[in-house]
Amino acid sequence: MSQVLRDARRYEEEKERLIDVKDRPAFHLSARVGWMNDPNGFSYYDGQYHMFYQYHPYDSHWGPMHWGHAVSEDLIHWTYLPVAMAPDRPYDRDGCYSGNAVTLPDGRQMIMYTGRVLIIDENGEEQEVQTQNLAFGDGDNYVKYAKNPVITGKDLPEGGNPYAFRDPKPWIEEDGTFRVLVANQDRDHGGQMLLYRSEDGVHWSFVRTLIRDDHVLGNMWECPDFFPLDGQFVLLASAQDMLPKGL
Structure with a gap:
């Protein structure tokens, strides 16, 4: 586990204690702490519904995206799990963007997501290179594929925008x-x-x-x-x- 992911898990665990459960929505999943946006990887795996989400635990505003994680047996009552992914690799250092999950024949769960890297292009303008990456896990912890990214701008058809x-x-x-x-x-x-x-x-x-x-x-x-x-x-x-x- 990277230090970036370890720090995010420690932070959300500490800050969650400061939130009164009465301040959370009764029938809607909210971020464990901080900011959330797109739901990601909604799936039924190992007897539970898994909901990941775009997540910035350190602020109430959008920032470098992590993947938050929660599970439910009835889609109403949710249990938070530790943040699943953090921007901790060269190919996703500026954010782990949206994606989805599938269950593999060997029982593992495979996540495919977009990595975000900010660059300055030949015109001096800031751009974000976006690539597709994999992580494999057991419903609790996920390990990014050693040979990420698996789909890059080189795999685009003519005229595609990386x-x-x-x-x-x-x-x-x-x-x-x-x-x-x-x-x-x-x-x-x-x-x-x-x-x-x-x-x-x-x-x-x-x-x-x-x-x-x-x-x-x-x-x-x-x-x-x-x-x-x-x-x-x-x-x-x-x-x-x-x-x-x-x-």
Whole structure:
């Protein structure tokens, strides 16, 4: 365990004692301490519902993203677990962004998430390089894959933006192979969803652009969900910077 993760766990444990349970929502999960935003990796694993979330334990404002963690047996009463991931590696040093989780055939849980690294580009402007990374765990503790990142800007199709490439949604097909859908922005600043395939969940190759927005719904799509329903597949996404028609 890294010192960054150890410090975050110690901090949230100490500060949680200062929060009166009566000040928390009765039917909604709140951050253990500090700030929370996107729910991540919502899954049923080892007899419990697991909810991870974008988390900055050190402040009540957005900051370097960690992954908070809570479990429930009924989706109403939640028990906090120690923070699952912290920005403690070169490929995610500025934040562990959103992602999702799947259960592997060997019983482990695999998390795929986006790592954020701030850089200064050739024009002198700050950008954030976004890559897809893995962590494996047992429902309590998670270890990041030694060969992260597993999908980078080199794996983008022509015109893909490595600075807007995030929020992987992985799943396992019936034949045991893996797929993941990753949100991306194209060169014309429109949202698109990219499909990747893997035999083992670790080595990935680009398949195709599943769908492109063509500037109808904002300039970037985020946080996809993709699932079968009544014989069809449904794609859900969050449209970024989408303005009302006529304004």
